[in-house]
Amino acid sequence: MLFRQMLREHLFLVLGYQVLLIANIAAAIAYWPELRENIEAIPAVMKLIPSETLRNMAFMLEEQGYWAYFGIQQLFKGGGVVAMMAASILGSLLIAREADNRTAEFLFSRPISRSRLFLTRWGAGMLFVQLPFALTTAGAWAASGLVGESLSFSMVMIAQLHLGLFVAAVFTVAATLSTFAEHQLKPALIVIGAMLLQLAIYMVKDLWDLSIYKSIDLDRVLPIETGTYPWASTISFAAITLLSLSVALWQIRRRDF
């Protein structure tokens, strides 16, 4: 019942997120044939752009072709920006929405433990964030054939798993802030603000090693093709998720509603 109630509350938000992900990758795939025709000209064009990070992406695009393009469009942009924002918002709503809408008193008066209640909602929220992202990635892999490209499905889904763990960490941090917050969107604003700052740092090549976006960029994702998995980043994402979850469970048990 908790899952169903949450689905009803968030249905339009999740649908909107799914549509945004599909629109992002569908437009990108549709544009690929035109880009492929002119791919050799990209580095020349990119020299005009005052961002070493973007120039680096352009060179990788020329070098690796469609796999790099897929990585930029679906994984870095779809996962690192669209899914990150959805994860921030859904995580933010997890508990703070109940406090903000004044439904917390009713919810926490039900005979269910706070830990179970939180973990059920966290699990449902995680599913709402991950499923559209994973389905879009799988759909994009399938749609690649329409533009004459083919990628290894296992390689794509392993890269998806890596990005999924990044999104899970963002979602859990937002959910943890939600257990402290009174306003339903405040944690989302904090997390999105922090992530946009991280993205800005990433765009400065001298600083990009300090950005969390470095752990999901093409330097980490493309080597998956050769069997090199970014374990260090994965372990960091898992550690952030588990640590945040522990803090959230501690806070939810002690909070007054």
Next chain:
Amino acid sequence: MIEVHGLQKAYGEQKVLKGIELAVRDGEVFGFVGPNGAGKSTFLKCVLGIARCDSGSVRLGNGDDVIDALRKPLEARLRVGYSPGETSLYQSLRADDFLRFALAHYRSADLAEGLSLMERLSLPLHKRIKSFSHGMKRKLLLAQALASRAPVLMLDEPMEGLDPEARRIAEQLLTDAASVGRTVFFSSHDLSSVERICDRVAFLRSGKIMETGRIHDILARASRTLHLTLEHEIDVSMLPERPGWDWEGAGTRWRLTFEDDLAFTLARLQSLPIVGIRDGSGRLEDVFESLYGPDAPDHSTFEEIA
């Protein structure tokens, strides 16, 4: 039953509950009365573990099935059908779905009874809650609390916002619940309902219980009032006086507040040209007024009495 000893709760520096002592028996309807901010809702939240209390003990249950509510809040909530004071509910749910959601984790809940109660309270089953008025939400909360079939009912302002017919039905439902051994504990500003259906009442002020007792005994102790209509106008100086008597009014209409026995008082009024007399005494509103009104003793006085 509900047994509470020394329950204390503070939000930061502000002490909201200052050592609440209460005992409510199985099958009793107990009213919990106090002005806004007295700590009624906080008390209910503390008992159910929605807010953590700082110290004290709470035991609740029915018959031999009694548990320590503060140590086992989940077990406590299984034994309590709760209707919160806050009527903000999940707007996107239909009323029947809300009922399913509300009862989902109660072992003893009866969904069919809940649906039947909703019909009895004239609630549309399949309408979304966002179309509900305040009173309809209040009825829905009452229905889910009753349908939990938990042995203890804790209701925060259950009569607030109800129309007279709904209030009558709600009072009947609570009386029926008590008659089958369920403990009914409700906070209310609606003193007429408290007076009609409660066996006992506790008055809360600034986080402390000022008085607890049977409704009948409290009303009997309260100041009594007679409304007199006289044949002709008289001046206040012509009215009989006694210690504890207080006259208000003018001309032919006077109100006497007294603390003596009624027969004794009537005997002292025989000298007056009375053409009409009405007994206005014995209302809980008067007790409330005496405890919380402008002439009420301040809190320190109560602490001295205690």
